[in-house]
Amino acid sequence: MNATEQVALLQSLSLHDELHSLVDQRTLEIVERRRKTATVRRRGWLVRRALLAADVAGLFTAFLVAQFLFLGLTAPVDRLGPDAEWLLFLLTLPGWIVVAKLYGLYDRDEERTDHSTVDDVVGVFHLVTVGAWLFFAGAWFTGAAAPHMPKLVTFWLLAILLVCTGRAVARALCRRSVTYLQNTIIVGAGDVGQTIARKLLNHPEYGINLVGFVDSAPKERRGDLGHLTLLGGPERLPGLIRLLDVERVIIAFSVESAEPMVELVRKLQGLGVQIDLVPRFYELVGPGVSVHTVEGLPVLGLPPAALSRSSALLKRLLDVVLTVPGLVLLSPLFLAATLAIKLDSRGPVFFRQVRVGADGTFRIWKFRTMCVDAEARKGELVHLNRHARNGGDARMFKIDNDPRITRVGAFLRRFSLDELPQLFNVLNGEMTLVGPRPLILEEDRLVETWARRRLSLKPGMTGLWQVLGSSAIAFDEMVRLDYLYVTSWSLWSDLRLLLRTIPLVFRGANSG
Numbered sequence: 458m459n460a461t462e463q464v465a466l467l468q469s470l471s472l473h474d475e476l477h478s479l480v481d482q483r484t485l486e487i488v489e490r491r492r493k494t495a496t497v498r499r500r501g502w503l504v505r506r507a508l509l510a511a512d513v514a515g516l517f518t519a520f521l522v523a524q525f526l527f528l529g530l531t532a533p534v535d536r537l538g539p540d541a542e543w544l545l546f547l548l549t550l551p552g553w554i555v556v557a558k559l560y561g562l563y564d565r566d567e568e569r570t571d572h573s574t575v576d577d578v579v580g581v582f583h584l585v586t587v588g589a590w591l592f593f594a595g596a597w598f599t600g601a602a603a604p605h606m607p608k609l610v611t612f613w614l615l616a617i618l619l620v621c622t623g624r625a626v627a628r629a630l631c632r633r634s635v636t637y638l639q640n641t642i643i644v645g646a647g648d649v650g651q652t653i654a655r656k657l658l659n660h661p662e663y664g665i666n667l668v669g670f671v672d673s674a675p676k677e678r679r680g681d682l683g684h685l686t687l688l689g690g691p692e693r694l695p696g697l698i699r700l701l702d703v704e705r706v707i708i709a710f711s712v713e714s715a716e717p718m719v720e721l722v723r724k725l726q727g728l729g730v731q732i733d734l735v736p737r738f739y740e741l742v743g744p745g746v747s748v749h750t751v752e753g754l755p756v757l758g759l760p761p762a763a764l765s766r767s768s769a770l771l772k773r774l775l776d777v778v779l780t781v782p783g784l785v786l787l788s789p790l791f792l793a794a795t796l797a798i799k800l801d802s803r804g805p806v807f808f809r810q811v812r813v814g815a816d817g818t819f820r821i822w823k824f825r826t827m828c829v830d831a832e833a834r835k836g837e838l839v840h841l842n843r844h845a846r847n848g849g850d851a852r853m854f855k856i857d858n859d860p861r862i863t864r865v866g867a868f869l870r871r872f873s874l875d876e877l878p879q880l881f882n883v884l885n886g887e888m889t890l891v892g893p894r895p896l897i898l899e900e901d902r903l904v905e906t907w908a909r910r911r912l913s914l915k916p917g918m919t920g921l922w923q924v925l926g927s928s929a930i931a932f933d934e935m936v937r938l939d940y941l942y943v944t945s946w947s948l949w950s951d952l953r954l955l956l957r958t959i960p961l962v963f964r965g966a967n968s969g
Contacts, residue, residue, distance in 0.1 A: 480668060480669065487702070488702050491702055498636045499567075499639075500631075500638075502636070504563075504637070507627035507628070508562065509554060512554065512557055512620055514623055515624075516616055516620065517550075519612050519618075522615055524542070527605060527607065527611070552588075553588055560584055562577055562581070565577075566628070570660075570733075571660070576953070577621065578621060581617060589609060589613045637664045639664060640701055641667055642669060642671055642694065642701075642705075642706050643669075643670050644670075644709060644718075645708065646670035646671075646676060646678065647672070647710055648676065649709045650672070650710065651678060651682055655679070655681065655682065668703065669685050670687050672687065673690035691717070694725065704730055705733065706725055706731070706732050707733045707735065708722065708733065742759075742941075747760075759945075760944075773889075775890065776883050780883045787877060798825060798865055802863045804825055805825055807822055808826070808875075812916065819888075821879060822879055823876060824878060827861045831861040838856055841857070886915075888916050888917060888918065889914065889916070890918055891951040892914050892916050892918075892920055893911045893914060893922075893939035894935055895916035895917075907940070908936045910940055910944065921954065924954055
């Protein structure tokens with residue numbers, strides 16, 4: 458061992474002893490449990506295998522059901538019997554997996570903290586569609602078989618459904634394992650770094666275990682982040698990664714100059730960690746941003762902020778197509794909620810309130826969930842506002858365990874059922890299924906300058922604010938999310954947000 462290696466070893470041992478007094482017990486337990494095995498396993502290793510098993514099971518089950526439903530209906534010119542069809546299908550399974558890999562369906566969970574099965578839907582659709590039609594074309598042109606079209610379509614539909622369902626189950630099981638957790642360090646303990654830390658702590662489903670901050674000149678930490686450790690300056694980061702089995706490093710506007718930070722990131726890339734870079738103008742960067750290059754220099758492209766006529770028409774068409782059958786299918790639920798509200802407390806079934814929309818004010822429809830004098834009692838409960846605690850932003854008014862809420866109202870709010878009558882607002886063109894949050898007059902007056910752009914689109918029943926935290930999100934953050942949604946709208950983003958809202962409703966994730 459040369460002198461340089463000896464110094465590095467001594468520094469690591471010193472750092473190891475110091476970390477036991479700095480890092481929280483949960484992080485140390487995670488590291489210890491992982492290192493009990495011969496090889497340290499990480500999230501990517503776990504999720505890739507679980508998703509592969511889910512894909513094989515989904516495709517196999519879809520083929521089995523299709524074979525059973527159409528047993529004996531094989532076209533008479535087929536040269537392949539049932540046994541040969543099974544053998545051929547099993548031989549093509551590796552090909553399905555390779556195509557799924559090419560679509561990136563096994564790699565995103567390790568890279569993206571908020572990746573979910575909803576994000577896989579388009580890829581799975583492409584995978585199954587391409588695979589099914591390649592089989593059809595191959596059988597047709599080779600003359601080996603005359604594929605039975607209803608059987609092929611049945612397999613196609615079942616495969617999409619079962620693969621997506623299997624992936625959701627696989628991810629749910631993976632999240633229960635310590636291997637899924639990613640020890641994470643944030644470089645930069647300023648306002649941006651602390652904001653990211655707060656957001657990650659609000660979403661335990663991301664599987665992020667925050668170890669602490671690295672910063673040579675940190676700002677004073679927020680009260681709700683006091684438990685997160687300051688681990689020293691950026692120069693300690695490589696040693697911290699090795700000792701604490703860190704999988705993810707988030708670069709969040711450190712005060713360090715650019716050149717040393719670039720050199721540090723290059724060094725980290727050789728340590729096998731996921732590196733997330735917060736862009737300088739993150740307030741303007743939404744999900745619709747694309748990356749292109751100018752002679753190898755990456756450039757972020759912001760899409761136009763206004764919807765074209767065709768896009769606006771497409772959005773309205775989506776609202777009508779989903780709302781009309783939705784009202785029909787949900788009519789028994791409307792009736793049950795109406796009877797429950799009438800039997801539980803005196804007062805009207807519906808709650809009507811003036812909200813601000815893209816075309817002025819309108820009256821929103823909701824099931825009544827509070828006592829009839831709720832508005833009159835609001836003043837006496839101001840001190841309970843969750844957003845006003847610890848000197849916070851009191852512009853949003855939300856109370857935990859609000860005493861004005863009725864028994865039936867608490868149930869309706871838990872599963873967001875009180876929002877269902879807003880479908881009438883959508884049908885009437887005053888709201889949309891996905892859009893900015895519908896604000897009351899008092900809240901709307903607090904929205905100024907650039908943030909008024911949020912009114913470019915009609916308010917929605919759900920949106921980024923609902924999916925990412927609903928009433929737990931502060932006023933400024935809610936306004937920024939609405940601005941990003943409006944300035945980066947796409948039809949796929951609407952469909953994605955709708956799909957992500959469904960599991961939140963079933964889990965009762967609405968916090969009121």
